[in-house]
Amino acid sequence: MAFKIIVCAKQVPDTNVIKINPKTGTLIREGVPSILNHDDANALEEALKIKDKYPDTHITVVSMGPPQAKDMLLECLAMGADEGVLVSDRAVGGSDTWATSNAVAAAIRKIGEFDLIFAGRQAIDGDTAQVGPQIAEKMDLPQVTYVQEFEIEKDMKSITVKRALEDGYEVIKIKTPCMLTAIKELNAPRYMTIGGIFSANEKPIHVWNANDIAIDLDTVGLEASPTNVFRSFTPAPKGKGVILEGDTEKEVAEKLLIGLKGKHVV
Amino acid sequence: MNFQLTKEQEFVRKMVREFATNEVEPIAADIDAEHRFPEENVKKMADYGLLGIPFPKEVGGTGGDQLSYAIAVEELSRVCGSTGVICSAHTSLCCWPIYAWGNDEQKEKYLSDLCSGRKLGAFGLTEPNAGTDAGGQQTRADLNGDQWVLNGAKVFITNGGYADVFIIMAMTDKKKKTRGGISAFIVEKDDPGFSIGKTEDKMGICASSTTELIFQNCTIPKDRLLGQVGDGFKVAMSTLDGGRIGIASQALGIAQGAFDVTVDYMKARKQFGKKLSQMEALQFEVANMATQIEAARLLIYQAADMKERNLPYGKYSAMAKLFAAETAMYVTTKAVQLHGGYGYTKDYPVERMMRDAKITEIYEGTSEVQKMVIAASVFGK
Numbered sequence: 001m002a003f004k005i006i007v008c009a010k011q012v013p014d015t016n017v018i019k020i021n022p023k024t025g026t027l028i029r030e031g032v033p034s035i036l037n038h039d040d041a042n043a044l045e046e047a048l049k050i051k052d053k054y055p056d057t058h059i060t061v062v063s064m065g066p067p068q069a070k071d072m073l074l075e076c077l078a079m080g081a082d083e084g085v086l087v088s089d090r091a092v093g094g095s096d097t098w099a100t101s102n103a104v105a106a107a108i109r110k111i112g113e114f115d116l117i118f119a120g121r122q123a124i125d126g127d128t129a130q131v132g133p134q135i136a137e138k139m140d141l142p143q144v145t146y147v148q149e150f151e152i153e154k155d156m157k158s159i160t161v162k163r164a165l166e167d168g169y170e171v172i173k174i175k176t177p178c179m180l181t182a183i184k185e186l187n188a189p190r191y192m193t194i195g196g197i198f199s200a201n202e203k204p205i206h207v208w209n210a211n212d213i214a215i216d217l218d219t220v221g222l223e224a225s226p227t228n229v230f231r232s233f234t235p236a237p238k239g240k241g242v243i244l245e246g247d248t249e250k251e252v253a254e255k256l257l258i259g260l261k262g263k264h265v266v
Numbered sequence: 267m268n269f270q271l272t273k274e275q276e277f278v279r280k281m282v283r284e285f286a287t288n289e290v291e292p293i294a295a296d297i298d299a300e301h302r303f304p305e306e307n308v309k310k311m312a313d314y315g316l317l318g319i320p321f322p323k324e325v326g327g328t329g330g331d332q333l334s335y336a337i338a339v340e341e342l343s344r345v346c347g348s349t350g351v352i353c354s355a356h357t358s359l360c361c362w363p364i365y366a367w368g369n370d371e372q373k374e375k376y377l378s379d380l381c382s383g384r385k386l387g388a389f390g391l392t393e394p395n396a397g398t399d400a401g402g403q404q405t406r407a408d409l410n411g412d413q414w415v416l417n418g419a420k421v422f423i424t425n426g427g428y429a430d431v432f433i434i435m436a437m438t439d440k441k442k443k444t445r446g447g448i449s450a451f452i453v454e455k456d457d458p459g460f461s462i463g464k465t466e467d468k469m470g471i472c473a474s475s476t477t478e479l480i481f482q483n484c485t486i487p488k489d490r491l492l493g494q495v496g497d498g499f500k501v502a503m504s505t506l507d508g509g510r511i512g513i514a515s516q517a518l519g520i521a522q523g524a525f526d527v528t529v530d531y532m533k534a535r536k537q538f539g540k541k542l543s544q545m546e547a548l549q550f551e552v553a554n555m556a557t558q559i560e561a562a563r564l565l566i567y568q569a570a571d572m573k574e575r576n577l578p579y580g581k582y583s584a585m586a587k588l589f590a591a592e593t594a595m596y597v598t599t600k601a602v603q604l605h606g607g608y609g610y611t612k613d614y615p616v617e618r619m620m621r622d623a624k625i626t627e628i629y630e631g632t633s634e635v636q637k638m639v640i641a642a643s644v645f646g647k
Contacts, residue, residue: 074277078277191281191285191314192280193281193315193328194278194281194314194316194319194330194338195328195329197277197281198323198328201274
């Protein structure tokens with residue numbers, strides 16, 4: 001039986017070129033290209049690697065966002081995914097992580113059977129790392145976050161992963177179906193292929209509204225979101241560091257002590 | 267008139283830009299210095315479908331269009347002119363004539379391998395005494411029973427040392443010359459009597475393999491004739507019409523690459539207390555460069571679009587190549603100038619780009635040949 005993977009992906013502004021309005025503290029989105037979120041590309045790449053090995057694997061990429069997020073799904077199809085799903089509705093606009101995971105979980109339920117959900121750790125525009133784990137909780141699935149190495153058994157029933165910690169890693173064996181979140185150390189995402197680009201339009205992209213995913217409107221959108229942004233600001237840049245030089249360690253330590261004393265730190 | 271790229275064409279640019287930035291640019295200076303053919307990147311280009319762009323899926327291509335192909339060559343050449351011409355010579359000069367002139371068996375046998383990049387292609391027309399004067403071919407092909415026997419030599423053959431399949435022009439009737447005396451053949455690298463001669467030591471595109479091809483009683487089956495006996499000159503000229511879009515795109519890419527590097531340099535470099543980018547005299551140079559590049563781009567995209575729509579485009583691809591090649595020389599020379607002394611060193615890529623640019627005024631028809639083609643269409647033949 002074909003292995004079914006759902007990859008959660010988000011279209012985000014390219015933070016390499018983004019600027020922040022210093023007065024309002026909000027992102028300046030004009031003229032900023034939208035891209036496939038980096039960690040999500042790692043999740044998709046791992047799914048594609050499974051498909052390379054087991055070609056009957058079916059990959060559905062699911063996203064939530066404005067209609068133009070379809071472009072990002074097309075890009076995923078051009079990389080090799082089989083199908084795209086976009087949840088797009090004004091009713092889900094402004095959702096925080098809780099509301100977003102409600103909507104995405106509902107979309108996944110509508111997709112139906114799956115063996116694995118792979119998401120990126122976090123999106124570069126919000127950096128919350130919450131949506132993946134919340135989807136898993138709401139769907140009652142076992143989950144492993146921060147996956148840096150991945151191996152699936154031949155029977156496709158269990159997966160062994162390395163989970164990154166701040167000071168090491170855990171090796172965890174998990175049964176399918178389950179939810180994993182990828183970090184950039186997991187792999188190097190492939191490019192689209194030229195053939196993939198010219199075949200992407202032949203693959204289905206479903207655009208679903210709130211009705212289609214049968215979601216309770218009290219659980220999605222700005223109003224339903226428990227998180228509110230109180231204030232956003234650009235932190236003042238730190239001053240330049242000082243490099244102390246000297247011929248001996250003792251000499252440098254002496255200079256350091258003088259400096260610290262001068263600032264009344266010690 | 268619609269100057270908007272399709273979603274697919276935009277994706278091709280995005281994909282090839284990323285590929286070129288991550289895979290090609292980091293080794294571009296080294297392979298130039300070492301005169302090393304980048305086999306590892308040709309393999310990657312094959313894997314990503316970059317060696318069969320403008321051919322339908324039925325024959326093993328990607329199903330892409332001529333403009334996407336032009337964009338791909340442009341983006342590769344933006345960081346490495348050598349890599350750009352490897353793709354261009356393979357696609358325009360070997361895949362295309364088989365696609366356009368080959369019979370079903372030949373397409374079946376060769377196109378899928380070529381488009382997927384399992385095999386690399388080259389094209390042999392030029393000889394020591396037959397460059398612009400293509401009718402002066404001395405390579406001969408004689409029918410001997412069920413086999414053609416080729417004798418002679420070709421020079422300056424792009425991809426020569428690494429190609430598996432060669433489209434070769436040879437004289438089959440000396441009296442008729444270009445009027446039916448030349449025929450086209452498909453030669454494979456392991457054919458008996460065929461060998462690679464001298465590898466040229468060039469001024470630019472140093473990572474491209476440019477070699478001599480030698481035919482000493484090279485014997486190939488009768489069915490390797492491409493088109494009919496006597497079609498060779500037409501095969502060659504129609505192939506070069508399309509090849510010019512590839513070389514024009516290479517020239518455009520080289521110009522754009524030199525331009526981008528120069529703009530970045532000018533934003534950082536300070537003299538007399540201000541940045542070069544703030545000096546009006548230099549700004550005006552940059553304005554001219556930008557305008558020429560954009561004009562070249564429009565000529566090329568127009569020619570590619572006409573080819574895609576099966577309109578007569580020979581005049582337009584000649585104009586595109588003439589103008590893009592001159593633009594590449596103009597822009598890269600200015601780029602070196604705007605870098606000052608640094609531009610003349612190998613610490614910056616613009617000197618390589620200037621050396622690479624020059625060939626675009628020479629191969630696949632010199633600028634003078636382009637003018638002949640354009641003038642012939644203006645005045646009639």
